[in-house]
Amino acid sequence: MTRHIRSGLRAAAVAVAATIGATLVPAGAVSAVPAECVPAQPGTPVHVTADCIDPLYTTPVIDTETDETDPVAHHRVTGHFEGTSIQFTIALPPSDQWQGRFFQYTYPLTALADANATDRAIGFGAANGGYTVQAASTGPTSLGYRHSAAAAKFAETVAAEYYSSGDREIFGYLYGPSGGSFQTIGAAENTSGVWQGFVPMVLGVPMSTPYTFFIRAMARLVLEDEADRIADAVLPGGSGDPYAGLDEAEQAMLRELTDFGVPLRGWEDPDYLLGLSTADGLLGFGSVVRALDPAYADDFWSKPGYLGTEPSPLGDAVRAALEEAGATDEARWDIALRSYYRHQLPPASSGYVGFDQFRNADGQPLYPQRNLVLGPLVTNSVSGGASYTGHITGKVIVVDNLLDVDALPYHADWYADRVQQTLGGEAFDENFRVYYNDSADHLEGEVTGARAARLVNYWGIVEQALRDVSAWVEDDVAAPRSTQYDVIDGQVMVPGNSGVRRGIQPTVDLSVRGGESVTIAAGEPVSFTAKLQVPPSAGAIVSAEWDFTGDGSYDEAAFGEPKPSSLVKTTHTFTEPGTYFVSLRATSERDGDANSAFGRVQNIDRVRVVVQ
Numbered sequence: 001m002t003r004h005i006r007s008g009l010r011a012a013a014v015a016v017a018a019t020i021g022a023t024l025v026p027a028g029a030v031s032a033v034p035a036e037c038v039p040a041q042p043g044t045p046v047h048v049t050a051d052c053i054d055p056l057y058t059t060p061v062i063d064t065e066t067d068e069t070d071p072v073a074h075h076r077v078t079g080h081f082e083g084t085s086i087q088f089t090i091a092l093p094p095s096d097q098w099q100g101r102f103f104q105y106t107y108p109l110t111a112l113a114d115a116n117a118t119d120r121a122i123g124f125g126a127a128n129g130g131y132t133v134q135a136a137s138t139g140p141t142s143l144g145y146r147h148s149a150a151a152a153k154f155a156e157t158v159a160a161e162y163y164s165s166g167d168r169e170i171f172g173y174l175y176g177p178s179g180g181s182f183q184t185i186g187a188a189e190n191t192s193g194v195w196q197g198f199v200p201m202v203l204g205v206p207m208s209t210p211y212t213f214f215i216r217a218m219a220r221l222v223l224e225d226e227a228d229r230i231a232d233a234v235l236p237g238g239s240g241d242p243y244a245g246l247d248e249a250e251q252a253m254l255r256e257l258t259d260f261g262v263p264l265r266g267w268e269d270p271d272y273l274l275g276l277s278t279a280d281g282l283l284g285f286g287s288v289v290r291a292l293d294p295a296y297a298d299d300f301w302s303k304p305g306y307l308g309t310e311p312s313p314l315g316d317a318v319r320a321a322l323e324e325a326g327a328t329d330e331a332r333w334d335i336a337l338r339s340y341y342r343h344q345l346p347p348a349s350s351g352y353v354g355f356d357q358f359r360n361a362d363g364q365p366l367y368p369q370r371n372l373v374l375g376p377l378v379t380n381s382v383s384g385g386a387s388y389t390g391h392i393t394g395k396v397i398v399v400d401n402l403l404d405v406d407a408l409p410y411h412a413d414w415y416a417d418r419v420q421q422t423l424g425g426e427a428f429d430e431n432f433r434v435y436y437n438d439s440a441d442h443l444e445g446e447v448t449g450a451r452a453a454r455l456v457n458y459w460g461i462v463e464q465a466l467r468d469v470s471a472w473v474e475d476d477v478a479a480p481r482s483t484q485y486d487v488i489d490g491q492v493m494v495p496g497n498s499g500v501r502r503g504i505q506p507t508v509d510l511s512v513r514g515g516e517s518v519t520i521a522a523g524e525p526v527s528f529t530a531k532l533q534v535p536p537s538a539g540a541i542v543s544a545e546w547d548f549t550g551d552g553s554y555d556e557a558a559f560g561e562p563k564p565s566s567l568v569k570t571t572h573t574f575t576e577p578g579t580y581f582v583s584l585r586a587t588s589e590r591d592g593d594a595n596s597a598f599g600r601v602q603n604i605d606r607v608r609v610v611v612q
Contacts (some may be wrong), residue, residue, distance in 0.1 A: 037146075045186070045385030048149040050193030057081045057150035060088075062158075071119035072126045077158055078116075081150060086142065087115035088135040088151040091122045095163050099129025101171040101470060102155065104195070106134075106148045106187075107180035108141055108382050124463055124598045128470070130173075131159055144384025145187035148174065149194045171474055173466055175199035177444050178407060179382050185415070186383035192393045197469035201399040201462055202407040202442050205414055206379040206388055207352050210285035211341040212408060213275070215260050217282040218338035220274040222253040222317050227270035230254065234267045236581060237517025237608030242267065248313035260341075261354040261408035261490035268454060272441070273405045285374070286337045293372050296343075297329075300336035305368040307339050342367045344374065351414050354490045390418030395472050397433045397465040397479060401440035401458055402492060409436065409492040413485070433468075435503045436483040436494055437461050439604040452552030453583050456602035464504055464590060464599040480504050480537045498533040506534045506541060506588040508605035517608035525573045526609060532586045533565040538601075540592035544568050547583040554585060562592035574611040581606050 037052035039045060048054055059082035068076050068091075077090040092098070103125045105117065115136040117125075125132035135151035136142045156170050172195040176184045181200035188198040223230065226246055233242040242264060243251050258264055266273045275282035289296060301308040307318045318335060325331040346352050348363035358366050379386065396419070400412035412434050420428040440458040447457045468479040483503030485494045498507040510530040512518045520526050532541045540562040545554035557568050574580060583606045589596050 040190075044387070045190045046146060048146060048191045048194055050153065054146055054150050056146060057084065057086065059083065060150070060154040071123045074122060074126060074131075075162060077155075081147070084147070085137045085139040086135055086147045086151070087138055088133065088155070089116050090151075090155045090158055091117055091125065091132040092159060092162050093126035093131060097126055097129065098131065098159075098163055100165075100168060101128075101130040101173065101474070102133055102152070102159070103128070103130045103466060104133040104135075104148060104152055104172060104174050105180070106145070106174060106176040106183045107136070107178075108143050108183060120459065120598075124466075127598055128463075128467060130470075131155070133172075143183075143382055145183050145190060146384060148183065149187065149191050152194050171196050171470065173197045173199065173469055173473075175201065175462065175466060177201040178204060178442065181407070182379055182383035182386065185388065186386035188392045188394060188396055189386050189389065190384065195394060196473045197395045197397075197466075198392070199397050199399060199462060199465045199469060201444075201458070202404050203398050203400055203412045203415060204379065204382075204407050205411045206376040207344075207346055207350075207355070208407055208411060209375060209378045210288075211344060211375060212260075212262070212406060213282040213285065214338055214341050215257055216262065216273060216275060216405065218341075219253055219257045219262075220276070220281070221321055221335065221338055222314070223250055224274060224276070226250055227267070227274060230267045231270050234264055235608065236606045237515075249317040252312070252314045253317075256357065259354065259357045259490045261410045262405050263403055263409060263491065265403055266405040266441075268403070269441070269451075281334075283334065283337050285378075286333065288374065289337060289340060289372075290333060292374070293370055296340070296370065297333045297336045299368070300339075301332060303368065305366075306336075307342075308336060340370075343370045345369060346373070346375075351417055353410060353414075353487060354408065388415065388418060390415065390420070390422035392419060392423070392431060395431050395469050395479075397435060397469050399435050399437060399458065399462050399465050401437045401442065402494070403439065403441045403455070406442040408490075410487050410490060412436070413487050413492065416482075430478075432482075433465075433479050434482045435461060435465060435505070436485055436492065437503075437505055438494065438507075439602075447552075449552050450550070452554075453547055453550045453581065454604060454606060456585065456604055460587075460598070460600040460602055461505060464601055467590070467599060468504070480535065498535045498538075502535045504535060504538040504590075505601050506532060506538070506586050506603050508532055508584055508586045508603050510582075510584045510605035510607055512582065512607040512609060515607075517610065519610040519612060520574070522575055522577055522611050523573060525571050527571045528569065528582065528584070528607070530568045530584045530586075530605065531565070532568060534588045539588050539590035540564050541566050541586055542589045542592060542594040542596075542600075543587045545585045545587075546570065546572075547585070548572050548574075548580065550581040550583070554583075557584070562589070562594055574609060577611050580609040580611065582609055 034053050037046050037048050037054045040047040062079040064078045066076050075092040080087045117132045117134040122132045133155045174195045181203045184198050184200040230242040233239045300306040307315045345355050345365050398412045419432050439456050447455045471477040472479045481502045495501045542562045544557040547554045585604045588601045
C-alpha cells in the first residue's frame with residue numbers, strides 16, 4: 001500500500017500537524033499551520049524542533065506495512081519523503097513490549113539497504129522497550145541531521161497511531177559512529193524536542209578528516225619498512241620502545257604521528273594503520289585538495305617551509321622517495337599530499353593538541369599555511385552545519401575507542417572540553433559523559449578471525465550507553481561516571497585499575513608466570529592468571545574466555561557465578577615451537593545476566609609466550 005501525508009493547503013493542514021505530533025483540533029475549529037523550521041540565528045543551520053515543519057521533508061509516504069517475526073516480532077513500516085531520495089524504516093514491537101521510547105541509528109554515505117535497520121538494532125530496540133527508526137538515501141549520501149529528524153517526527157505519529165498512545169510523551173535516542181557521529185552531534189546542537197539523548201561513537205571533529213588519513217599516509221612513506229619492528233615493540237611482552245633501531249627521519253616521523261594523537265598501540269595492526277590494503281593509500285581526499293588548492297604541489301617542491309625543500313632528515317627522506325618514484329606530476333602530488341596536515345593549523349586557542357607540535361613557542365605556525373582549511377568544510381557538510389560549540393540540547397554519552405587510528409581518541413576529550421566551557425561545570429556533569437573503550441578500533445560490526453584475538457565488538461558498550469542515557473533522561477538516574485584519563489602528548493592514557501578508571505568497561509589484567517611474556521620449552525606447562533573487574537555501578541563479570549593460539553578462537557574459562565571481580569587461573573601446554581599471543585576476553589553485563597544478548601561489554605588482555 002502507499003499512503004501520503006501531505007502539507008501546504010488548508011485541507012491538508014490537519015494531516016501535517018499529525019506528522020509532527022501536534023494535537024488535532026475539533027471539527028469546525030480553525031487550525032494553525034505549524035511554522036517552518038528556520039535557523040535559531042541568522043547564518044546558523046536550520047534548527048529543527050518537535051513542532052516545526054522542515055521544508056525539505058514535508059511529505060512522508062508510507063510504501064509498505066507488514067507484520068514480521070524476524071529477528072523478533074514487529075510491525076515494519078517502510079516509506080520515503082516525496083521529492084527526495086530519503087527512505088525510512090520503522091520497526092514497532094508489540095504493544096506489551098513498548099515502553100514509550102525509540103532508538104535511531106544514523107550514518108552518511110549510505111544506500112537503500114542502509115535505510116533498513118539491522119537485525120541487532122531492531123532486536124535491541126524491542127528488548128529495551130523501544131521501536132527502531134532508520135533513514136538513509138538511495139543516492140550516494142544522506143548528509144546532515146534533518147532527514148533523520150523528519151523521519152523521527154513522522155515515526156512518532158505512526159507509533160502513536162499503532163499503539164493508540166494518544167498524547168503520551170515519546171522519548172528518542174540518536175546514535176551513530178564515525179561519519180554518523182558528525183550527524184549525531186549536528187542533531188544534538190541543532191534540534192530540540194526531537195530526541196532527548198545522543199550517543200555519538202568513535203567521535204569525529206572538525207579537524208579529523210582528512211588529516212588523520214594524510215599523516216598516516218606520510219608514516220607509510222617513511223615507516224613502512226620498519227612497521228614490523230614498531231609493532232613488535234608495542235605488542236604485549238615487547239620492548240616498549242618503538243623508536244629503537246629507527247634512523248633520524250623514521251624517529252621524527254613516528255614522534256610526529258604519535259604526538260598527533262594516533263595511538264601507539266594502533267601499530268599492533270600496521271597494515272590498517274598505514275593503509276597498506278586500501279586502494280587509495282589513505283589519500284582519497286587528495287582529489288579535493290588538488291581541485292581546491294592546485295598550486296600546493298608546486299609550492300611543496302619549490303618553496304621554503306615544506307618538506308620538499310626542508311633541510312632535515314625527514315625532508316631528505318621525502319626527496320629520496322620522489323627520486324625513487326620518478327618525478328612525474330602524479331608522484332609529486334602523491335608525496336606532497338601526505339604532509340598537507342602541517343599546513344592546515346586550526347587557531348592556537350582551539351584545543352587541538354595534536355597540531356601544537358607545528359607551532360613555535362609564541363603559538364605561530366612553523367610552516368606556511370594554505371588559505372583553504374579543508375577539515376571544517378568536510379565536517380560542516382556531513383554534520384549539516386554543526387558548529388561544535390558544545391551547546392547540546394539533550395544528554396550525551398560519547399563512546400570512543402582507545403585503538404582507533406581513524407577518529408583519534410583525544411578528540412572525545414576535545415569535545416568534552418567544548419561542552420564543559422559552554423554549559424559550565426554543574427550542567428556539564430548533569431548532561432555529558434565520555435566512555436573510553438579499550439581493545440576496540442574504529443570498525444563497527446562483528447569482530448572475527450585474527451582480529452578477535454586482540455579486539456572486541458564495541459556494540460555492547462554502545463547498547464549499554466543507550467540504556468544509560470535512556471534511564472538518565474526518563475528516570476533521572478545519572479549515568480555512571482565518565483572514564484578517568486589523561487591526555488599526554490596526544491595519547492589518551494587510562495588507569496589500569498577499574499575502580500580508578502571508572503566508565504563502564506571491565507578491566508582485564510592477564511599475566512603469564514607473573515609477567516607479560518615468558519620463554520618456555522615445547523611441552524612445558526605454563527600457568528596464567530587474570531584479574532577481572534568492573535567499575536563501580538557497571539554490573540558484574542558474566543563470562544571469561546581463553547584464546548591460546550592467537551587466532552581469535554575462544555574457549556570458555558571456568559568461571560562460576562557472575563560477580564564484580566574475579567580471579568581466573570589456568571595452565572596450558574604448547575607442543576609446537578613459535579610465538580603465541582594468548583588472550584583472555586572478559587564480558588560484563590549491568591544486571592549480571594549471563595544470557596543477555598545485548599549490552600555485553602567486553603575487554604581483552606594478552607601476553608606473549610615464546611615456545612622453543
